[in-house]
Structures are given as C-alpha cells and as structure tokens.
Amino acid sequence: MALEGRDLVSIFDFSDREVEALFDLADAMDEHKHVGMKVADGSILCTLFYEPSTRTRLSFEAAMQKLGGGVISVADATSTSVAKGETIADTVRIIESYADMIVIRHPLEGSARVAADYASVPVVNAGDGAHEHPTQTLLDLYTIRREKGGLRDLSVALVGDLRYGRTVHSLAFGLARFGADVTLISPRGLEMPPSLLERLEREFDCRPSQYHSLGDIVTDSASVRRRKGSQKALATELLATFDAVYVTRVQKERFESDDAYQAARRGYAITQDVLAWAQADALVMHPLPRVDELAYELDQDPRAIYFRQAAYGLPVRMALLAALLGKRPVKVKRARKGDYRPEPRHEVDFRKMAQLKCPNPLCVTNHEAYLGPRFTFVKRVSDLVACAYCEQEVPSPLGAASRG
Ligand code: NCD
Numbered sequence: 129m130a131l132e133g134r135d136l137v138s139i140f141d142f143s144d145r146e147v148e149a150l151f152d153l154a155d156a157m158d159e160h161k162h163v164g165m166k167v168a169d170g171s172i173l174c175t176l177f178y179e180p181s182t183r184t185r186l187s188f189e190a191a192m193q194k195l196g197g198g199v200i201s202v203a204d205a206t207s208t209s210v211a212k213g214e215t216i217a218d219t220v221r222i223i224e225s226y227a228d229m230i231v232i233r234h235p236l237e238g239s240a241r242v243a244a245d246y247a248s249v250p251v252v253n254a255g256d257g258a259h260e261h262p263t264q265t266l267l268d269l270y271t272i273r274r275e276k277g278g279l280r281d282l283s284v285a286l287v288g289d290l291r292y293g294r295t296v297h298s299l300a301f302g303l304a305r306f307g308a309d310v311t312l313i314s315p316r317g318l319e320m321p322p323s324l325l326e327r328l329e330r331e332f333d334c335r336p337s338q339y340h341s342l343g344d345i346v347t348d349s350a351s352v353r354r355r356k357g358s359q360k361a362l363a364t365e366l367l368a369t370f371d372a373v374y375v376t377r378v379q380k381e382r383f384e385s386d387d388a389y390q391a392a393r394r395g396y397a398i399t400q401d402v403l404a405w406a407q408a409d410a411l412v413m414h415p416l417p418r419v420d421e422l423a424y425e426l427d428q429d430p431r432a433i434y435f436r437q438a439a440y441g442l443p444v445r446m447a448l449l450a451a452l453l454g455k456r457p458v459k460v461k462r463a464r465k466g467d468y469r470p471e472p473r474h475e476v477d478f479r480k481m482a483q484l485k486c487p488n489p490l491c492v493t494n495h496e497a498y499l500g501p502r503f504t505f506v507k508r509v510s511d512l513v514a515c516a517y518c519e520q521e522v523p524s525p526l527g528a529a530s531r532g
Pocket residue numbers: 183184255261264294295376377415416417
C-alpha cells in the first residue's frame with residue numbers, strides 16, 4: 129500500500145518494509161537537506177500543538193520549508209478557539225480547508241486518532257499524552273540504522289520514565305519489531321505499564337528484562353566503585369552488552385503533584401563514570417529535552433549522539449511529509465517472513481459496547497463529549513477489548529470467545 133494520503137497516529141500504522149523504505153528516502157533527503165528539495169511547492173502543513181515543543185514542531189516546519197511547502201502553525205492552542213471550547217473534531221475540519229496535512233500534539237491519549245478520523249487530510253501524531261510519539265520513534269530507529277548500519281539483532285536499554293514517556297512506549301514496539309533485545313531500567317514506580325509488556329510479548333515475542341538495580345547504581349556513580357559483589361557485577365555486565373542506551377527524562381507534566389514528581393525523579397543520572405562500563409561504540413541516546421538525567425560532561429563523549437539524533441529529525445520528517453503528500457515515490461520492498469504489517473482493526477459491535485466507557489481518565493473519549501465508546505478486539509486474546517483511541521485494554525463485557 130502506498131504511503132500517500134495515509135495517517136501516522138501509531139507506530140503500528142506502518143509496516144516494517146514501509147519504515148525501511150521511508151528511511152531510504154530519508155537518506156536521499158539528508159543529501160539535499162542544506163539546499164532543500166522543492167517537491168512540495170504549494171502544499172501547506174499545519175502544526176497544531178496543544179503542548180510545548182521545540183524540536184518536533186520546528187523540525188516539522190523546517191522539513192516542510194525544505195520541501196518548498198508552506199507552514200501555518202498553532203504553537204499555543206490556548207490562543208485559538210480551543211479556548212472558546214472548540215473540539216478537536218471541529219478544529220481539524222476547519223484546518224483541512226487551509227492545509228494539506230496536520231501534525232498534532234495534544235495532552236489527551238487518543239486525541240491524534242480523533243483528528244485522523246475527522247480530518248480528510250493526512251494526520252501525524254506528534255505526541256498524544258503519555259500514549260505514543262511515532263515520529264520520534266522513526267527518527268530514533270533511523271539514528272540507530274545510520275550509526276550502527278542496521279536495525280537487526282540489537283541490544284538496547286530504555287532508561288528512565290518508562291511509565292509516562294510516550295517516546296519509549298512507541299520505541300519499545302519499534303525495536304521489538306526488528307528483533308531487538310530490550311532491557312528496561314526505571315526508577316521504582318515508573319516502570320513500563322503491564323499492558324504494554326503483555327502486548328510486546330503477545331505480538332512480538334519480546335520479553336524485556338527489567339531492572340531497578342542498575343538505576344540504583346547509576347544514581348550514585350561513586351557507589352559503583354564502593355559496591356562489591358553481585359549487584360555491581362550485574363550492572364557492569366549489563367552495561368557492557370548494550371548497543372544503545374536510550375535515556376528519558378521523568379515526565380513532570382504527567383504527575384498529579386509536584387511532590388509526587390520530586391519523589392519519582394529522585395536521582396538517576398548517566399555520568400561519565402557510568403559510561404566507563406559501556407561498549408566503546410555504544411550509542412547514548414535521548415529524545416531531549418534533558419533535565420538532569422544526562423550529565424553535561426557526557427556531551428564530549430563520542431558515544432553521546434543525542435544532538436545528532438535530533439538533527440536526523442529533519443531528513444526523516446522531510447521523507448515522511450513527502451511520502452504522505454505523495455510528492456516522492458517510496459519504494460516498499462516485499463515483506464519478509466515474520467515482518468510486521470498493520471492489520472485492519474476489528475471493532476466490537478457498537479451496540480454491545482454502548483455501556484462500556486474507557487476507564488482511562490486521560491483518554492480523549494472522557495473529555496470530548498461527541499465521541500461514543502469504540503473498542504476493538506485484542507489480537508490473540510479473546511476476553512479483552514481495547515479502546516479504539518487510547519488503546520487501554522479492559523475485560524470484554526461480552527466475556528471470552530466474544531469475537532465476531
Ligand atoms: C519528547 C516528547 O515530547 O515526548 N520530546 C520530543 O518530542 N523530542 C520527550 C520529552 O518531552 O521528554
């Protein structure tokens with residue numbers, strides 16, 4: 129299936145081969161990124177941001193301008209009719225008459241799916257609450273491919289706030305699809321949600337090892353030297369296995385109170401001492417912005433590639449825009465055995481679901497009143513259904529064997 133006209137709401141929306149074809153196009157875009165490639169002359173991109181952003185919005189806007197297109201932008205939605213109570217559905221139906229594509233960032237989970245459902249132009253999710261951030265994952269995978277020469281057989285550690293970090297939610301699946309060995313390291317209370325772990329195993333046979341202890345050790349690098357025995361051995365052995373260490377900040381804006389945030393963030397930091405145990409060619413990655421989880425002293429280390437990673441956002445987003453707008457052919461190769469390919473989502477009969485409400489308080493369906501309940505069947509599990517917007521899984525009120 130061609131990429132032209134498609135939405136990118138979730139990392140599940142593109143097949144493995146489509147992701148790779150997009151990266152081939154990004155390689156070509158990278159060669160032209162200084163002079164640009166005027167293929168989207170006359171097209172307009174709207175960036176609709178209800179949450180702060182530097183890299184994502186600016187790199188999308190720069191990418192569109194490099195392609196010769198124009199940009200209209202809502203950088204602070206509180207200055208628009210949203211402040212008067214306009215819904216996402218109405219907002220995107222207005223924007224589609226001015227723009228050929230919409231990139232949306234919104235604090236509610238499932239909001240980008242709503243935008244995609246209501247807009248007739250392609251919609252790209254630039255982050256919907258703690259749910260997903262698929263274009264960050266594209267540029268993360270692209271970075272690994274460029275720096276490591278491929279995406280197969282990698283060992284990657286995801287470190288930090290794995291509970292609320294949307295980048296790592298999308299990335300864990302992106303990595304698992306290409307067969308990576310994934311290790312999760314998070315402070316207590318900020319572990320990856322169990323439903324995501326179950327899905328990783330169910331759909332991709334990926335069972336990440338999980339640690340807090342490495343987190344404890346990296347918290348206080350002096351203690352690495354003091355500590356003896358198995359804990360230290362475990363941490364150093366582990367660090368030596370990673371091709372990439374992907375660090376994230378604690379997502380302050382998702383906590384209910386500042387106290388809860390302060391308690392959760394209490395010290396973990398990657399320092400030069402910690403990196404002493406890592407491979408000589410390991411990549412230290414971060415979606416940025418950083419707070420204090422990556423010491424500035426690391427910036428000089430050749431393994432610290434987070435600024436280069438952010439720079440790759442430009443060719444990747446140029447490729448994505450050109451592909452979705454149909455301005456550049458994307459050569460998608462035939463799928464290999466075991467490749468991931470999106471499948472149609474089977475919805476549960478609406479009448480049977482009418483009583484079911486998504487239990488996630490941050491799901492868009494609990495904030496935008498016109499949205500009815502919509503649930504899809506969960507692959508390989510008969511007694512669960514998932515919210516069609518935020519993907520929260522709930523027991524099926526129809527019981528097991530309810531499909532059909
Ligand atoms: C990330 C985000 O917005 O989720 N930032 C980004 O897009 N590069 C990561 C973060 O804010 O921590």
